[in-house]
Amino acid sequence: MTARFVPNRRNIASFLRTPEMRALIERKTRAVAAAAASASEADGQFRVDVETGDRRARGAVIGDYSTNDPEVSRRALLRALDAARGVD
Numbered sequence: 001m002t003a004r005f006v007p008n009r010r011n012i013a014s015f016l017r018t019p020e021m022r023a024l025i026e027r028k029t030r031a032v033a034a035a036a037a038s039a040s041e042a043d044g045q046f047r048v049d050v051e052t053g054d055r056r057a058r059g060a061v062i063g064d065y066s067t068n069d070p071e072v073s074r075r076a077l078l079r080a081l082d083a084a085r086g087v088d
Helices: 009-016 019-039 070-084
Strands: 047-052 057-062
Touching: 019 047, 019 057, 019 070
Parallel strands: none
Antiparallel strands: 047 057
């Protein structure tokens, strides 16, 4: 007999929309934005966007507004991704 895992999607979706999950996502995205600003070759003006939708909370760090070069922004963001690991 094989055990079968069936996720409770309603409870998972409910958990992903909690204020605690949103706060965690916001802390992590702000840490990445701060690290990206420090790593940027330009002035490092990144924006954080956190939103709670119907299914989940999500966060995004949006590119370096101090430069017109998307590669500068991309490099800074890639260097900063590990900053989220140290945030609880």
